[in-house]
Amino acid sequence: MFIVKMGVLAVLIFPLLLFGISGIIYIYRAVGRLMSKSAVQNKVVVITDAISGLGKECSRVFHSGGARLVLCGKTWEKLEALYNALISVADPSVTFTPKLVLLDLSDINCIQDVAKEILDCYGCVDILINNASMKVKGPVQSISLELDKKIMDANYFGPITLTKALLPNMISRRTGQVVLVNNIQGKLGVPFRAAYAASKHAAQGFFDCLRAEVEEFDVCISTVSPTFIRSYHVQPEPGNWEASIWKFFFRKLAYGVHPMEVAEEVLRTVSRKKQEVFMANAIPKAALYIRTFFPELFFAIIASGVKEKQKLEFPPPERYP
Template sequence: MGGGTLPLVLTGLGVLLLYRILTRLRSRGSVQGVVVVITGASSGLGKECAKVFHAAGARLVLCGRDAGRLQQVVQELTASTSAKEKQVFPPSTVVFDLAKTDTIGKAAEEILKCYGHVDVLINNAGISYRGNILDTHISVQREVMETNYFGPISLTQALLPSMVHRRSGHIVVISSVQGKIAIPYRSAYAASKHATQAFFDCLRAEMEQYGIPVTVISPGYIQTNLSVNAVTGDGSKYGVLDKTTAAGQKPKDVAHAVLEAVCQRSSDVLLAGPLPSLAVYLRTLWPALFFKLMSSRARKEQKVK
């Protein structure tokens, strides 16, 4: 490079970096008074998201299958002292089963009645799976898809018209690293999350013209009961807290990351450690090696089983 070229390049990089920092700071919003709908809000990550968004001043609509457990969450939020610095609002609840897609239209109507509109929809509810493909009944594959894929897209499509009409709204879905890579003995779960990733990537492109951002958040393992409540090949519960799950991220930390992603109107967020993140890139850049590693993992897990 000539003597005057390098300073120009460095100056350009500096200006670009400053622009990105300023853009990120400018896009950092607030959820004070914002209507936020959270599915699967009675436990795990959904419950932690409810705590974090409530403390930030959001108007919550908590959704789940169990009315009693949702009311317990409401009581906890109402009694919490950590939210007293901001104006907070008593949460509303809507009870329905996300896997029963024929009831979601009515559930969406109830959700809209709470505040008249929805600003942010967080599709969080989901079910996991552990099993050998050879021993897994097709009904189990369907069950996982109904909860993890058809349920969220049905609720999203039911609420989208009101967002498009207002030219305002934000769609968020909690996917998984396994929506980007697939590992052995997780076929139904990985398939449902891959489908979820694809659908909401398409939705993001289609909603851009209406100013409605779509955020896909892909965490790694989280310290919840997801593996305990996972279904197996015959439909029974797995009932085991995996070591990887027990050593995963704290739900509170992931919930704060979800809040940040909403405030920044992020598009695609990968919340995983170095190895899962490396695997995502390896699947794209060196698939042959990735496939060998997964085959080796499958053999090791089979020996353990």
């Protein structure tokens, strides 16, 4: 009888305990979001490629947090559309009207002038979010050197040129934060994306070095590296990926995160001044571990996949804006 009563008691307590834990987690996250938003209130935040999926989400979360936004993008019409979307849903008593600046990070020659325009908006920059990126896919031998250079300009030279132009303002004020939205390929090369991976490796290395150099000036350098940022409506394609270890492995690598998730993480990174964040499920994290400690195994898996791929006719290189 005693055992039966204890069993009934356990059945009754378990849902209450689960409900209580869920409530605590919800409250903790809600408080965290409020603290993150309060940390960026009145801060001058520059977002590059604000018209991309992630850029729009970052603009939304920082604008609602009361940041003074400077939104950069290549197309004025799209910047205006983003501007209208932000001010139409915001409370004007707690938000600032965003500033708009035309910027193409792949055009290195114009960045110095645009940096002056950015500084003229509010006289300073508190937070720079380097978000712009260009992708290319295809075998190394089919990608022209010209396209390699364009990828490097957009993903490496562009962000570091803008950062160098705005950095003296942060150093002189002894405050500021630079956030690089990078990618898993800044740490892990994936076949048929050599130019993209190389640019992301370069950016990772630059900002890792910069972090140590500017620490004495109280300037924080952060990197946020998701696996892949998927579009709003695209989900991983179904298929018989389990036919080989390589296909299963890279299907897991290709699972992207939603732009909204990344934007919320960027906000947390800024408010808590995190130095590095890696957004990935268990498979990509395991891949990094294998690459570091068991490189022969990792390279064998990669090579087997490339051989499979080369049996099929590879499509022409695809360029993405």
